[in-house]
Amino acid sequence: MRVLGIETSCDETAAAVVERRADGSGVILSNVVLSQLAEHAPFGGVVPEIAARAHVEALDSLIARALREPGIAAADLDGIAATAGPGLIGGLLVGLMTGKAIAAAAGKPFVAVNHLEAHALTARLSDGIGFPYLLLLVTGGHTQIVAVRGVGTYERWGTTVDDAVGEAFDKVAKMLGLGWPGGPEVERIAAGGDPQRFAFPRPMAGRPGCDFSFSGLKTAVRLEAQKLAPLSDGDVADLCASFQAAVTDSLADRTRSALERFVAGSGDAPTLVVAGGVAANAAVRGRLEGLAGHYGATLVAPPLRLCGDNAAMVAWAGCERLALGRSDTLDAPARARWPLDEMDAA
Ligand code: ATP
Ligand code: MG
Ligand code: FE
Numbered sequence: 001m002r003v004l005g006i007e008t009s010c011d012e013t014a015a016a017v018v019e020r021r022a023d024g025s026g027v028i029l030s031n032v033v034l035s036q037l038a039e040h041a042p043f044g045g046v047v048p049e050i051a052a053r054a055h056v057e058a059l060d061s062l063i064a065r066a067l068r069e070p071g072i073a074a075a076d077l078d079g080i081a082a083t084a085g086p087g088l089i090g091g092l093l094v095g096l097m098t099g100k101a102i103a104a105a106a107g108k109p110f111v112a113v114n115h116l117e118a119h120a121l122t123a124r125l126s127d128g129i130g131f132p133y134l135l136l137l138v139t140g141g142h143t144q145i146v147a148v149r150g151v152g153t154y155e156r157w158g159t160t161v162d163d164a165v166g167e168a169f170d171k172v173a174k175m176l177g178l179g180w181p182g183g184p185e186v187e188r189i190a191a192g193g194d195p196q197r198f199a200f201p202r203p204m205a206g207r208p209g210c211d212f213s214f215s216g217l218k219t220a221v222r223l224e225a226q227k228l229a230p231l232s233d234g235d236v237a238d239l240c241a242s243f244q245a246a247v248t249d250s251l252a253d254r255t256r257s258a259l260e261r262f263v264a265g266s267g268d269a270p271t272l273v274v275a276g277g278v279a280a281n282a283a284v285r286g287r288l289e290g291l292a293g294h295y296g297a298t299l300v301a302p303p304l305r306l307c308g309d310n311a312a313m314v315a316w317a318g319c320e321r322l323a324l325g326r327s328d329t330l331d332a333p334a335r336a337r338w339p340l341d342e343m344d345a346a
Contacts, residue, residue: 001078001322002029004066004102005315006059008095009087009115010140011036011046013058014311015066017077018125020319026125029070031305031312032062037181044180045170052090059098066311074106079327081318084112085335086141092334100330111318112332116340118313120148123273125316126302133300134262136255136288139276140166140181144340145210145258148273151320152346156339157258158210165247166278168214172221172243176236186240187281193234193241198224200246205253210261212254217246244283252287259295270297279307321346 007014016031036054040046067073082099085092096112103110119137123129135146143165145158163171166183173182178189200220203213221243228235255272263270272292278284285301292299306313321327324346 001319002072002076003079003081003315003318003322004063004077005113005311005313005318006063006080006082006095006099007115007309007311007314008055008059008091009083009085010091010309011040011051012309013055013062014309015059015062016311016315017066017070017072018312018315018319020316020323025128026316026319028125028312029072030066031310032066033310034058034062041180044174046088048088048090051088052094055091055094059094063098063102074102074108077106077108079103079109079111079318079322080106081111081113081314083115083118083314084332085114085338087115087336089334089336092336096332096334104330109322109327110330110332111321111326112328113314113317114338114340114343115314116142116338117152117343118317119275120146120154120340121151121317121320122275122302122306122313123300124320125312126306127300129271129273129300132266133271133273134258136251136272136274137276138165138251138274138278138284140164140170142276143212143214145254146340147262150345151324152343154340154343156341157261158212158254160212160214162213162215163218165212165214165251166276168218168247169278171218172240175222175225176231176239178236183278183281186244187283189237190240190244190283193237193239195241195245197238198242200242202246202249202253205250208257210254210258212250214247214250217243217250244281248283248287251284252291255288256291259291259297263295263297270295271300272297273300275302275307277308280304
């Protein structure tokens with residue numbers, strides 16, 4: 001089965017073709033991503049109207065490339081999948097309408113994909129893992145721990161009570177005068193800093209449950225930066241390193257709490273999956289690897305190009321749903337808000 005995926009929920013315009021083999025494994029035939037970084041960088045964040053217009057300009061040619069590279073015509077596809085939410089409504093409409101139009105013109109089934117489900121199922125495309133698994137979803141807009149039981153069956157065990165972790169990276173980068181998006185910049189600068197110079201709080205550490213909080217940590221960094229101003233390069237590096245250490249500790253503590261619960265309920269060889277843009281962070285990955293090992297679990301972290309927003313994950317989510325006989329009608333709406341635990345089980 002071959003599915004065209006379209007992703008336009010935020011500031012990446014992306015198209016991809018993924019094949020799902022009879023044995024359930026997936027192969028990426030093409031995966032084209034165009035980041036709008038340059039358009040938004042002057043504003044230090046994503047400007048919704050600019051994003052929607054940029055998607056309109058880029059999407060047609062990206063889809064043409066995604067089909068041309070593997071030499072596939074729309075007629076050869078078994079379905080078209082487009083992100084329908086959650087995300088910025090203008091961008092979502094661009095991708096959704098384009099996907100529906102191609103599906104209608106080619107007479108193919110259409111799948112309205114939940115972007116978080118696409119992040120959540122990526123590890124099945126990259127590593128072929130089975131259900132169930134425990135998912136730590138760490139993106140620019142979400143920070144969640146989810147027990148993934150099957151396609152469409154997600155139990156959300158924890159979420160952030162304020163900022164998402166990627167958002168905290170982005171805001172800290174901004175207050176320290178670093179580039180945007182902040183995550184990769186903070187990680188790069190942190191490599192030359194002292195993670196122990198500042199004893200920042202480890203939010204929620206030791207509390208029962210699996211919820212997260214990053215707003216207080218962000219404020220602690222801001223106060224320290226104000227106290228030290230003007231900042232030397234060494235100060236910035238130490239602030240980044242100490243912030244990243246606190247984030248890593250906090251994520252590890254919350255994940256430990258979830259793993260204990262998950263392992264107790266699942267018996268043999270549990271799998272921990274980390275997904276979303278922040279999963280690109282080597283300190284976070286390294287810590288989770290150690291944690292998983294401690295509980296006899298295996299950590300699965302998709303390759304970097306599948307961690308950030310891309311359309312291969314959207315095409316794959318489409319494959320997973322189509323394989324279970326699920327598709328959507330052409331009046332499926334764009335949804336700015338669409339929590340994972342409000343999905344229909346497939
Ligand atoms: P959502 O999926 O919730 O709609 P999003 O699509 O914007 O949000 P992603 O594309 O999954 O999120 O991830 C982007 C986020 O990941 C940004 O906040 C970015 O700063 C962060 N990020 C990317 N690379 C790194 C890194 N190396 N270290 C830390 N954070 C990172
Ligand atoms: Mg992005
Ligand atoms: Fe995302």
